[in-house]
Amino acid sequence: MIIVMRSGASAGQVAHVVSRVEGMGYKVHLSQGEERTIIGVVGDDRPIDRSQFEALDGVEKTVPILRPFKLASRDFKAQDTVVSLDGVKVGGEAIVVMAGPCAVESRSQLLETAMAVKEAGATVLRGGAFKPRTSPYSFQGLGEPGLEILAEARALTGLPVVTEVMSPEQVPLVARFADVLQIGARNMQNYALLHAAGESGHPVLLKRGMMSTIEELLMSAEYILSHGNQRIMLCERGIRTFEKYTRNTTDINAIPVIKQMSHLPVVLDPSHGTGKWEYVAAVARAGVAAGCDGLLIEVHPRPDEAMSDGAQSLKPERFAALVAEVRKVAEAVGRH
Ligand code: PEP
Ligand code: MN
Secondary structure (H helix, E strand, O other): OEEEEOOOOOHHHHHHHHHHHHHOOOEEEEEEOOOOEEEEEEOOOOOOOOHHHHOOOOEEEEEOOOOOOOOOEOOOOOOOOOEEEOOEEEOOOOOEEEEEOOEOOOHHHHHHHHHHHHHHOOOEEEOEOOOOOOOOOOOOOOOHHHHHHHHHHHHHHOOOEEEEOOOHHHHHHHHHHOOEEEEOHHHOOOHHHHHHHHHHOOOEEEEOOOOOOHHHHHHHHHHHHHOOOOOEEEEEOOEOOOOOOOOOEOOOOHHHHHHHHEOOOEEEOHHHHHOOHHHHHHHHHHHHHHOOOEEEEEEOOOHHHOOOOHHHOEOHHHHHHHHHHHHHHHHHOOOO
């Protein structure tokens, strides 16, 4: 349920309602709009008797939130959430391009890629130090030394960094080095990890599980939100279908569906969505046309030598061409 306060309700009235709600054992999440305060009331699944709150001073009305996700829903917060990463705003008018290699492989590989993607227009650097691989015999990432290389690239380029965190125990370490904690598709329903990411308060890029519904993605975001962290970006990265000519099937539908149901920004990853570099630019353009707030693109200076995801990685010059094409689409839909 949400409690909508009258515009002009005093801080004392809001505090009184909050203390009543908490006194009944519910959790409170405040959303301070430009005009009025909205108090989200979240508890267990028992129905809440709303009438007892409607009589309180300063309350305009109460509204049930019927969807299973509450804090993630537009009913709770109508305005778009903008996640700010050291000055880079995700969820505003600008489409944010996050780019870099699938994995940090070496200092020279990452620094070379970081400079190239910055030059081409990326404003966030990606690169995995901890890699979730299907096979235990595949390259698992450089681990902490990889995080140190990312921090060096950040200092060199000024680009905020997004990198994957795979377990709750890793959250403090990764948060010390990176601006954004990436929760990968394979961990979308790792509830202990979602809990830890929520408590960290650090920005999170939450990727859709490869066999998860949009509702399941939003429920995972709800875990992070309910642990006190609103700085979440949702990422569509393709789902598994019967189609074999691409690695995954990019669910373009997810973009307008999520934008309608949730206030959280949506990032599209056409690299994992297609699995083949030839298709990445076309799907990136489609994503921007469909209303995504950002793109996550894999770039490698020598894709044939990449230790992971070479087939879907763009060479820097192809990435620069993609940015130029996407810029035109962004302008056509009133973004930049
Ligand atoms: C990645 O971004 O390199 C990655 C492992 O993505 P996903 O979790 O979507 O497979
Ligand atoms: Mn990858």
